[in-house]
Amino acid sequence: MTQLILQQQIELQQQIERLLTVVEKPSRYIGGETNETVKPDATVRVALSYPDAYEIGISNQALQILYGLINDRTEAAAERVYCPWPDMADAMRLQQVPLFTLETWRPVRDVDLFGITLQAELTYSNVLELIDLAGIPIRSEDRTDRDPIVLAGGPSASNPMPLAHFIDAFFMGEAEEGLSSIIEILDTVKGREERLDRLAELPFLYIPARGERPVERAVFANFSIDTAPTKPVVPYASAIFSRASVEVMRGCTRGCRFCHAGTWYRPVRERPVEDVVKAGLEQLNCTGYDELSLTSLATSDWSGVARAVTEIKAAKPELHLSLPSNRVDTGPVALAVAANSRQRSITLAPEAATQRMRDIICKTITDEMIEKAIKSAFAAGYTSLKLYFMIGLPMETFAEVQGIVDLGFKAREIGRRQFGEGGKFTVHVSASNFVPKPHTPFQWDGMAAPEQLRVKQEYLRRTLKGRQLKLSLHDVRTSMLEGAIGRGDAITGDVLEAAWRAGARFDAWTEHHREDAWQAAFTAAGRDLEVEATRERDPLDPLPWDHVRSGVTKEFLLDEWWQSRAERPTGDCRWDGCSDCGACVGPVRNRLVEA
Amino acid sequence: MAAAIAAPVSAPFGTGWWRPNAIHPAAHAVRIEFRLAIRDRARYLSHLEMVDLLLAALRRAGYQVALSHGMRPRPVISLALARGVGVASEDEHCTVELVGDSHDLDDLVVRLAATCPRGVVPLEACLAGPKTAVTGATYRIVFDAPGETLAQAVAAYRAASELLIPRRSPKQHRDVDVRRYAPEPQLDGDAVIVQIAIYDDGSAKPSEVVRALASCAPDELAVAGITRLAVHTAPKPVRVGTTETT
Ligand code: SF4
Numbered sequence: 001m002t003q004l005i006l007q008q009q010i011e012l013q014q015q016i017e018r019l020l021t022v023v024e025k026p027s028r029y030i031g032g033e034t035n036e037t038v039k040p041d042a043t044v045r046v047a048l049s050y051p052d053a054y055e056i057g058i059s060n061q062a063l064q065i066l067y068g069l070i071n072d073r074t075e076a077a078a079e080r081v082y083c084p085w086p087d088m089a090d091a092m093r094l095q096q097v098p099l100f101t102l103e104t105w106r107p108v109r110d111v112d113l114f115g116i117t118l119q120a121e122l123t124y125s126n127v128l129e130l131i132d133l134a135g136i137p138i139r140s141e142d143r144t145d146r147d148p149i150v151l152a153g154g155p156s157a158s159n160p161m162p163l164a165h166f167i168d169a170f171f172m173g174e175a176e177e178g179l180s181s182i183i184e185i186l187d188t189v190k191g192r193e194e195r196l197d198r199l200a201e202l203p204f205l206y207i208p209a210r211g212e213r214p215v216e217r218a219v220f221a222n223f224s225i226d227t228a229p230t231k232p233v234v235p236y237a238s239a240i241f242s243r244a245s246v247e248v249m250r251g252c253t254r255g256c257r258f259c260h261a262g263t264w265y266r267p268v269r270e271r272p273v274e275d276v277v278k279a280g281l282e283q284l285n286c287t288g289y290d291e292l293s294l295t296s297l298a299t300s301d302w303s304g305v306a307r308a309v310t311e312i313k314a315a316k317p318e319l320h321l322s323l324p325s326n327r328v329d330t331g332p333v334a335l336a337v338a339a340n341s342r343q344r345s346i347t348l349a350p351e352a353a354t355q356r357m358r359d360i361i362c363k364t365i366t367d368e369m370i371e372k373a374i375k376s377a378f379a380a381g382y383t384s385l386k387l388y389f390m391i392g393l394p395m396e397t398f399a400e401v402q403g404i405v406d407l408g409f410k411a412r413e414i415g416r417r418q419f420g421e422g423g424k425f426t427v428h429v430s431a432s433n434f435v436p437k438p439h440t441p442f443q444w445d446g447m448a449a450p451e452q453l454r455v456k457q458e459y460l461r462r463t464l465k466g467r468q469l470k471l472s473l474h475d476v477r478t479s480m481l482e483g484a485i486g487r488g489d490a491i492t493g494d495v496l497e498a499a500w501r502a503g504a505r506f507d508a509w510t511e512h513h514r515e516d517a518w519q520a521a522f523t524a525a526g527r528d529l530e531v532e533a534t535r536e537r538d539p540l541d542p543l544p545w546d547h548v549r550s551g552v553t554k555e556f557l558l559d560e561w562w563q564s565r566a567e568r569p570t571g572d573c574r575w576d577g578c579s580d581c582g583a584c585v586g587p588v589r590n591r592l593v594e595a
Numbered sequence: 596m597a598a599a600i601a602a603p604v605s606a607p608f609g610t611g612w613w614r615p616n617a618i619h620p621a622a623h624a625v626r627i628e629f630r631l632a633i634r635d636r637a638r639y640l641s642h643l644e645m646v647d648l649l650l651a652a653l654r655r656a657g658y659q660v661a662l663s664h665g666m667r668p669r670p671v672i673s674l675a676l677a678r679g680v681g682v683a684s685e686d687e688h689c690t691v692e693l694v695g696d697s698h699d700l701d702d703l704v705v706r707l708a709a710t711c712p713r714g715v716v717p718l719e720a721c722l723a724g725p726k727t728a729v730t731g732a733t734y735r736i737v738f739d740a741p742g743e744t745l746a747q748a749v750a751a752y753r754a755a756s757e758l759l760i761p762r763r764s765p766k767q768h769r770d771v772d773v774r775r776y777a778p779e780p781q782l783d784g785d786a787v788i789v790q791i792a793i794y795d796d797g798s799a800k801p802s803e804v805v806r807a808l809a810s811c812a813p814d815e816l817a818v819a820g821i822t823r824l825a826v827h828t829a830p831k832p833v834r835v836g837t838t839e840t841t
Contacts, residue, residue, distance in 0.1 A: 027639050027640050027680075029639075030640070032636050032713035034655070034710070036712075036713075236644045237644040237648070285655065287655065288653070
């Protein structure tokens with residue numbers, strides 16, 4: 001390292017230290033956590049980012065997996081960076097401190113690859129904030145050899161168009177196998193244009209500057225046989241999740257028609273029980289956590305769940321074992337009790353309260369199953385029952401909203417039978433707003449109008465109240481924004497840039513959400529936020545994300561859309577036979593473990 | 596090291612480490628004190644983050660922290676004196692109850708050193724003695740200012756009869772006479788060494804001493820860093836009729 005660079009680095013570190021004395025929660029920016037990796041001599045440097053605050057970003061399992069993968073299995077060094085909180089961002093701009101990585105406090109602009117995960121549309125303004133704070137030109141076309149390749153991945157990259165002006169390359173699908181090819185190119189090819197040319201040869205990368213050619217979603221076929229990561233970075237106390245976690249299964253073929261992950265991660269690949277138990281126990285030792293979470297899209301569907309719970313509890317009887325994302329129809333209560341007998345809160349997600357709506361959205365559970373699950377939850381001693389629903393779904397009538405109210409009261413009645421009229425228990429009803437997602441059967445549907453959502457929310461508020469009942473609702477404004485961006489196109493990118501320039505950032509945080517900035521930006525682009533969110537698409541019209549091949553065919557999605565109109569659910573291919581969605585090709589197929 | 600630890604600053608429920616089904620109060624637990632340094636970037640960790648971090652480090656090192664009695668058992672761990680964010684320390688006192696009949700204390704320091712993150716350095720450990728009260732702490736405050744300015748500031752500070760510094764927080768709105776708690780700052784090169792006392796009615800923060808010094812300086816007085824050098828303790832008064840257990 002030359003003397004000059006070293007000097008600049010020392011100066012930057014001194015500047016950062018000065019900022020840390022004046023900002024809120026400086027521990028967000030210091031790095032140095034247990035299991036962090038520093039590779040000073042790496043020839044390729046990568047900055048991995050989650051476009052939200054440290055406490056959200058560090059809890060993201062996908063980024064932790066990639067961090068471990070790059071550092072442990074390649075010659076490259078991966079460092080982390082999260083979106084500086086507004087107080088820090090403002091101070092950085094004022095003092096001209098560029099965005100820096102946590103590990104070495106070196107400028108992000110100096111890395112070879114700036115990877116940003118896109119987990120939610122409401123973080124898009126923060127993507128621009130990150131690029132700008134790094135001192136990288138906002139638009140790809142203005143970047144030079146001095147700038148890193150800005151790459152975005154994650155589920156929301158499945159519609160890359162709203163960010164196509166700002167991102168050099170989009171990674172479609174699961175990055176475990178493809179990342180090494182990218183790093184190899186960065187290691188051997190110099191020069192921005194040359195690198196982009198070579199990257200464009202990779203089938204899973206979409207490079208906007210090289211045109212809209214078809215891009216294939218990468219599927220990690222070897223998920224089941226690959227070892228699960230065991231050394232995640234242990235966040236400081238403020239993180240939203242502080243626990244060990246092992247991904248037990250990838251993909252879900254239940255086929256819920258609103259669910260993006262249900263298409264994007266097909267087919268189902270399960271991890272063997274032995275590997276999960278081993279990785280879980282190793283993670284506990286390496287992290288010092290006293291909680292282990294077995295994660296997946298629907299952990300109670302994992303064939304190995306019962307055996308794994310038994311084995312882990314036998315090895316660590318006092319461990320707090322959590323099984324998120326349990327389905328109502330796969331014995332969630334018994335499983336939850338086995339995993340963690342002293343937990344007092346349980347979550348069930350019927351998503352819709354009437355049989356008709358569950359048939360429309362393809363949630364194959366019955367009223368009896370829901371009632372049985374509630375009864376067994378209270379009988380098992382749970383005193384806090386959370387029920388998750390959605391409102392504003394396609395073809396929803398008022399009967400569906402009334403159904404949520406009725407089910408809430410029915411749950412309370414069951415609770416009272418168990419604990420007595422004045423018993424100490426809570427039924428917590430949560431109703432989120434349906435937002436249509438690309439690559440799902442509902443991608444052609446619009447959102448419900450904001451007034452409709454507000455009327456329904458108001459009705460829930462008025463009726464679902466009383467002792468032992470709690471209700472939580474999602475902000476309609478942010479849901480509309482999510483809907484307007486999520487299915488957007490390149491013009492949405494212009495809107496995004498204008499909104500960010502007008503001060504939009506941290507849109508998912510109510511205290512920072514700037515509706516005025518967004519409304520003005522949509523208007524300036526000749527569009528209307530609400531129209532964009534509520535607009536139905538004609539199945540014959542091209543969609544902005546048509547060039548992204550998820551593996552699941554458009555014909556299958558359209559068939560599913562028709563089935564929803566016929567109020568008919570489709571079976572799960574794991575048990576009811578293949579419905580020919582297109583996701584299984586060659587070695588990529590459902591892989592279940594022996595229970 | 597100082598004999599024992601004062602009234603525990605207990606970590607509250609909800610910081611992530613408390614779990615309802617963790618081990619219940621252990622029949623056999625040893626109360627241990629260890630001293631540690633907090634250096635470099637680790638000084639930006641808050642008091643609660645530090646408690647959390649030490650708990651996880653102890654677990655990684657293979658120790659089981661005993662839980663308190665009561666409806667909501669919590670790990671028995673405390674740091675003697677809360678430290679301001681950004682203040683480094685060469686003398687943090689941590690008391691913890693570890694499950695087991697006995698523990699090799701040198702081994703504990705070695706194992707903990709291997710599991711603590713960058714900047715958190717265990718120094719030594721001993722069996723906890725009788726409970727003590729924290730009576731004050733000594734700090735070294737390094738300034739980025741000409742020596743003459745600093746010397747004048749220290750002289751003016753010491754000559755003042757009182758130095759009122761406003762303390763504003765959502766809960767508090769009052770002026771603190773900093774000089775009463777820290778009467779004798781000493782010049783030490785580009786730094787000031789100051790002992791800040793803790794009385795029954797409160798204390799002054801190192802940052803308030805800095806502000807008081809700045810108010811006495813003829814020119815701007817920028818701080819380059821604050822390090823806690825020592826925590827001072829005294830035996831806790833034992834009420835007649837109560838027995839101290841160790
Ligand atoms: S191709 Fe068939 S078996 Fe494979 S995920 Fe689709 S429906 Fe299931």
